[in-house]
Amino acid sequence: MPSQFDEVLDRRTDSNSIKWHLFDEDILPMWVADMDFAAPPPILGALHGAIGHGVLGYEAPSKELRENVAKRMQKLYAWDIKADDVVPVPGLVTGFNIAARITCQPREGILIQPPVYFPFMKVQKNTDTVMQVAELKKVTHGHTLHHEIDWEVFENAVHSEDAKTSMFLFCNPHNPTGTIYTDEELARIAEICEREDILICSDEIHSELLLDGNKHTPIAAISPEAAQRTVTLIAASKTFNVAGLFVGFAVIQNESIRRKFKAEIEKLTLHTNSLGHVASEVAFAGECDDWLEELLVYLTENRDFLVNYVKENLPGVRVSNPDSTFLAFLDFSELVEQGKIEGPLHTFFMEKGKVAFNEGASFGPGGEGFLRLNFGCPRETLVEGLERIKAALE
Numbered sequence: 205m206p207s208q209f210d211e212v213l214d215r216r217t218d219s220n221s222i223k224w225h226l227f228d229e230d231i232l233p234m235w236v237a238d239m240d241f242a243a244p245p246p247i248l249g250a251l252h253g254a255i256g257h258g259v260l261g262y263e264a265p266s267k268e269l270r271e272n273v274a275k276r277m278q279k280l281y282a283w284d285i286k287a288d289d290v291v292p293v294p295g296l297v298t299g300f301n302i303a304a305r306i307t308c309q310p311r312e313g314i315l316i317q318p319p320v321y322f323p324f325m326k327v328q329k330n331t332d333t334v335m336q337v338a339e340l341k342k343v344t345h346g347h348t349l350h351h352e353i354d355w356e357v358f359e360n361a362v363h364s365e366d367a368k369t370s371m372f373l374f375c376n377p378h379n380p381t382g383t384i385y386t387d388e389e390l391a392r393i394a395e396i397c398e399r400e401d402i403l404i405c406s407d408e409i410h411s412e413l414l415l416d417g418n419k420h421t422p423i424a425a426i427s428p429e430a431a432q433r434t435v436t437l438i439a440a441s442k443t444f445n446v447a448g449l450f451v452g453f454a455v456i457q458n459e460s461i462r463r464k465f466k467a468e469i470e471k472l473t474l475h476t477n478s479l480g481h482v483a484s485e486v487a488f489a490g491e492c493d494d495w496l497e498e499l500l501v502y503l504t505e506n507r508d509f510l511v512n513y514v515k516e517n518l519p520g521v522r523v524s525n526p527d528s529t530f531l532a533f534l535d536f537s538e539l540v541e542q543g544k545i546e547g548p549l550h551t552f553f554m555e556k557g558k559v560a561f562n563e564g565a566s567f568g569p570g571g572e573g574f575l576r577l578n579f580g581c582p583r584e585t586l587v588e589g590l591e592r593i594k595a596a597l598e
C-alpha cells in the first residue's frame with residue numbers, strides 16, 4: 205500500500221535546504237540529518253494559523269508548552285518531571301555547549317564515545333577543555349555490525365589525559381550508530397558518573413525515532429541520583445522534521461544546575477524561535493502521534509530494505525542495523541584495505557557515484573572507513589542512492 209512518505213518532494217526549488225544546495229544538482233544528497241518528508245499536518249496547520257495572525261513579534265515559550273513537555277515525559281517513560289524543570293534552548297548543540305560552560309573549568313575533561321555526532325568534538329575547543337575518548341567497540345555479524353560499550357575502555361577514559369572528567373557527553377540513541385542503550389547499560393554509566401562525580405549531559409534528540417517498536421529510557425529516569433546529575437536534551441526537531449525552527453529543551457531536575465544553566469542562557473542572550481514554540485506545542489501535546497506511528501513503520505521498512513540491499517548487492521560492505529533514527533553507518537574498510545577505494549570515501553562516492561554522504565572519519569576515532577547514510581527519504585530516493593553506491597563500486 206502506498207504511503208504518504210513515498211511522495212518525492214522538490215527541496216531544491218523555493219527552499220534554501222543545506223542538504224540539497226551544498227552540492228551540484230547532479231549529486232543526490234544523503235548526508236545531513238533532516239528527512240525529505242513534509243512535517244506532520246497538525247504542525248503545518250498550527251504554523252499556518254500563527255502566520256495568519258499577521259504579527260510575528262517576540263514571543264516567550266508558554267507555561268503550557270513546558271507542561272506538555274513534562275506530561276509527554278510522564279506518558280512515554282513514566283518519568284516524573286515538572287514544567288519548571290524544562291528549560292527551552294535554541295538547539296541541542298547550543299544546549300550541550302551551555303552544559304559544558306557551566307560545568308567544566310579550563311583543562312578539565314569532557315568524555316565522549318566516538319564515533320559520535322561531530323559537534324561533540326568541538327565542545328572541548330569551545331570551552332578550553334580536554335577531550336577524553338571512550339571509543340565504542342565495533343562488533344561484526346556477517347554483513348551487519350553494531351557498536352557497543354567496552355567497559356574497560358570507558359573506565360580507563362575517565363580522568364584520562366591528566367584531566368579530571370567533569371562532564372560525560374552522552375548520545376542516546378546514538379548518532380551515527382543508531383544504538384539504543386539498555387537500562388542495564390544506563391544504570392552502569394550512571395553509577396560510574398555518581399562514583400566519579402561527573403555531570404551527565406545526555407543528548408536524546410533521536411529518542412522518539414524508535415524502529416521495530418523499540419523502547420527508550422532517559423538516563424535521568426534510571427535513578428534519583430542520575431536525575432540529580434543529568435542535563436537531558438530533547439526536541440521535536442528530528443522526530444517531526446522541524447529542525448530549521450530551532451527549539452529544543454533541557455530537562456534539569458537539579459535546581460542548582462538549572463539555575464546556572466538559565467543564568468548562562470541569560471548571559472549569552474539566547475532566545476528561542478516563536479514558530480518553533482508553535483510546532484513544539486503541537487508535537488509535545490501528542491497531536492502528531494498517528495503521523496509518527498506511520499513514519500516509524502516507513503523508516504523501519506527503509507532500514508530493512510537498506511540492510512538487505514547491502515547483503516545482496518554490495519559485497520565487502522557492512523552496515524549497521526540501527527535500532528533507531530534514520531541514519532545508517534556503512535563500513536567500507538574491507539574495500540579500502542583491498543585498495544578498491546582510494547582517497548576520502550566521501551570524495552570517491554561524490555565523483556564516481558554522484559551521491560553525497562557524511563564521511564565516517566568526521567565522527568572521530570573508529571569512524572575511519574565508514575560513511576553515514578540518511579535513509580529518512582522516500583523509498584525511491586533510497587533505491588537511487590544505493591544504486592549509485594553500487595555503480596561507483598563497479
Ligand SMILES: Cc1ncc(COP(=O)(O)O)c(C=O)c1O
Pocket residue numbers: 237294295296297298321375379407409410439441447450451452
Ligand atoms: C545527536 C544530535 N544532537 C544534536 C543535533 C542537532 O541539534 P540542533 O539542531 O537542535 O542543534 C543532531 C543533528 O543531527 C544530532 O544528531
